[in-house]
Amino acid sequence: xxxxxxxxxxxxxxxxxxxxxxxxxxxxxxxxxxxxxxxxxxxxxxxxxxxxxxxxxxxxxxxxxxxxxxxxxxxxxxxxxxxxxxxxxxxxxxxxxxxxxxxxxxxxxxxx
Amino acid sequence: xxxxxxxxxxxxxxxxxxxxxxxxxxxxxxxxxxxxxxxxxxxxxxxxxxxxxxxxxxxxxxxxxxxxxxxxxxxxxxxxxxxxxxxxxxxxxxxxxxxxxxxxxxxxxxxxxx
Numbered sequence: 014x015x016x017x018x019x020x021x022x023x024x025x026x027x028x029x030x031x032x033x034x035x036x037x038x039x040x041x042x043x044x045x046x047x048x049x050x051x052x053x054x055x056x057x058x059x060x061x062x063x064x065x066x067x068x069x070x071x072x073x074x075x076x077x078x079x080x081x082x083x084x085x086x087x088x089x090x091x092x093x094x095x096x097x098x099x100x101x102x103x104x105x106x107x108x109x110x111x112x113x114x115x116x117x118x119x120x121x122x123x124x125x
Numbered sequence: 126x127x128x129x130x131x132x133x134x135x136x137x138x139x140x141x142x143x144x145x146x147x148x149x150x151x152x153x154x155x156x157x158x159x160x161x162x163x164x165x166x167x168x169x170x171x172x173x174x175x176x177x178x179x180x181x182x183x184x185x186x187x188x189x190x191x192x193x194x195x196x197x198x199x200x201x202x203x204x205x206x207x208x209x210x211x212x213x214x215x216x217x218x219x220x221x222x223x224x225x226x227x228x229x230x231x232x233x234x235x236x237x238x239x
Contacts, residue, residue: 017168019168053231053232055129055228055229055230055231055232068224103168103169112157112227113174114169114227115171116161116168117168118168
């Protein structure tokens, strides 16, 4: 349960705010992921960092900006979000070339 | 296009009865298939996976899944359901393009009634 941690667990922000989500993994993995989870929809993969290099995902709006300073930490910077961005944001990690991913508890985001 | 379908939004089962959560997939090549579970206010937890070998895969918490290539299915099963099995279950398949990423189903809510 404590292998992947995320902070904050809950976040309410206005559309003009700037905030950041943080993820930390203690599993020695070298790949990290950001997912968006909305009710009754498949998980949407937003970004992947593999060996600290970003795999682009062209469908993610530029108001979401990831940062991976090292293999243990991952951030998601948020600015000028829209109400439809309200969702649960999940971080996950794995070994590169290993499909089994380990998830954090998520950040529940509400955009007003 | 590669995809995963979980045809049931919700499955209701009485405690002690067998349960099945359905998953079908569409992917080129040999599929790598996964089941994850999400309890309320928690992240997803890995349950089991199929890569090769025996079509019946055993996983955590007494769950198992049966790979059926002809029906392109990977249904999750448990012989005797517990109330504590109530959760959201996700099926996933590895992207066949070689990037090792997962393609996810929309999830099935499993409710076990006492």
